[in-house]
Amino acid sequence: MSNRPSASANERTQVVSQMFSRLVPHYDRMNRLMTAGRDGRWRRLAVEAAQPGDARVLDLGAGTGDLSEEFRRAGARQVVSLDVSGPMLVRAREKYGAERIDWLQGDALHLPFADEAFDAVASAFVLRNLPDLAASLEEMARVLRPGGRLVGLDITHPPDTPWGRILRLGFEQGVTRIAGLVSGDRSAYRYLPNSLTGEPTADALSAMLEAAGLVEVSYRRLSMGAVALHTGLASSRSP
Ligand SMILES: C[S@@+](CC[C@H](N)C(=O)[O-])C[C@H]1O[C@@H](n2cnc3c(N)ncnc32)[C@H](O)[C@@H]1O
Numbered sequence: 001m002s003n004r005p006s007a008s009a010n011e012r013t014q015v016v017s018q019m020f021s022r023l024v025p026h027y028d029r030m031n032r033l034m035t036a037g038r039d040g041r042w043r044r045l046a047v048e049a050a051q052p053g054d055a056r057v058l059d060l061g062a063g064t065g066d067l068s069e070e071f072r073r074a075g076a077r078q079v080v081s082l083d084v085s086g087p088m089l090v091r092a093r094e095k096y097g098a099e100r101i102d103w104l105q106g107d108a109l110h111l112p113f114a115d116e117a118f119d120a121v122a123s124a125f126v127l128r129n130l131p132d133l134a135a136s137l138e139e140m141a142r143v144l145r146p147g148g149r150l151v152g153l154d155i156t157h158p159p160d161t162p163w164g165r166i167l168r169l170g171f172e173q174g175v176t177r178i179a180g181l182v183s184g185d186r187s188a189y190r191y192l193p194n195s196l197t198g199e200p201t202a203d204a205l206s207a208m209l210e211a212a213g214l215v216e217v218s219y220r221r222l223s224m225g226a227v228a229l230h231t232g233l234a235s236s237r238s239p
Contacts, residue, residue, distance in 0.1 A: 013084055013107055020063070021087040027064055033178050042222055042229070043067045043124055046153040049231050051127040052076040055119035058143060060108055061126030065092030068101050071122070080118070082106045108136040113143045116234075120144070122151040128199045136204035136213035144234035150214055156202045156221070166224045202228040 023030070031039050047070045050057065054077050059068045062081035071079045079101045082090050089103045106112050108123075108130055121140045131135045140150055155171070158164035199209060202219050205228070209217045214232030221228055 004140070008137045009109060009131040009135075010107075011235050013109065016129050016131075017084040018035070021085045024064070024085075024087045024091050027088075027091075030178065031066075034174075038223055039115075040066070041179050042153055043070050045222065046122055046124055046151050046229055047071055047074050047210075049229060050120040050149050050151045052120055054159075056080070056117070058082065058111075058118045058121045058145065060111075060121060060123040060140065061129070062092060062103070063088050063125075064155055065096045065101070065103075069096045071140055072096075072100050076100070076120075078102070080113075082108075082111070082199070108139065111139045111143050115142055116145040116150060117143045118145065118146075120149045120151065122153070124153040125155065127154045127205070134208055134211065137208055141198060141212045141214055143233055146234055146236040150209065150232045150234065151221045152205070152209075152228075152230040154228060155185060155226060156205075156227045157199070159221070161225075167224065171226070202230070205230055 016103075020027070027127050035042070043066055046067065050071070052071050053075045056078045057076045057080070059071060059079055059081045062068050062083045064192060065081060068079045077100070077127060081089070081092065081101055082104045083092075083107065084107050086105050089105060093103050104112075104146040108126070109132055111135045121144050123140075127136075158167040158171075202221065206217045206219055208233045209230060213235055217230065217232040219228045219230040
């Protein structure tokens with residue numbers, strides 16, 4: 001199957017990229033507020049799941065670099081931090097410099113790397129932004145060496161419980177308000193709660209990871225179900 005992005009996928013990626021580029025000055029503060037300060041812990045759990053010691057790691061959709069920095073701290077040999085938004089990467093580099101981190105502009109649908117180039121591929125809060133998630137997952141699997149780990153951390157559909165329904169309401173109602181207050185750009189972050197609509201449930205995302213060729217796929221819910229941390233291993237390729 002071709003991984004060449006379609007015109008409409010390219011257009012949607014550009015819209016998402018421009019939105020995140022506008023949010024750069026406010027992005028970190030909004031993250032802390034919208035997650036009640038939990039996002040740092042979630043990223044550390046994602047890094048632990050990727051087992052990065054001495055590994056070459058791809059941080060896909062690196063944004064302002066917080067996950068990349070966690071990988072560097074955890075001993076990754078090299079972190080390649082890719083994002084479609086140039087301004088996001090400029091900010092990330094200002095925050096963390098470039099020792100053992102390569103900041104690179106590019107698109108998840110069309111990764112500029114050879115097959116099996118990485119020991120681990122991770123993304124935090126990116127998957128639901130991708131216009132063709134199945135094709136992007138195939139790209140992520142392609143650049144993993146056999147046995148390498150894929151880790152995906154993202155907001156997910158909360159479970160269908162009373163608490164889950166409260167979480168969903170909070171996400172749908174609260175996020176836009178907080179983001180609007182902090183950034184003055186309500187329209188941009190109105191996109192966020194909508195970005196969950198139509199996205200796969202945690203179980204469906206597991207099935208998509210398996211369809212992309214990963215094995216031993218599993219996930220755990222964090223923070224009472226609002227966030228899911230998926231992991232899988234790249235299988236050996238047939239000759
Ligand atoms: C919600 S931010 C997450 C940033 C960072 N991973 C974090 O943990 O804070 C989503 C990031 O994904 C990037 N992104 C969106 N679509 C992308 C694509 N198709 N390819 C690469 N990056 C993309 C955005 O530019 C943005 O920086």
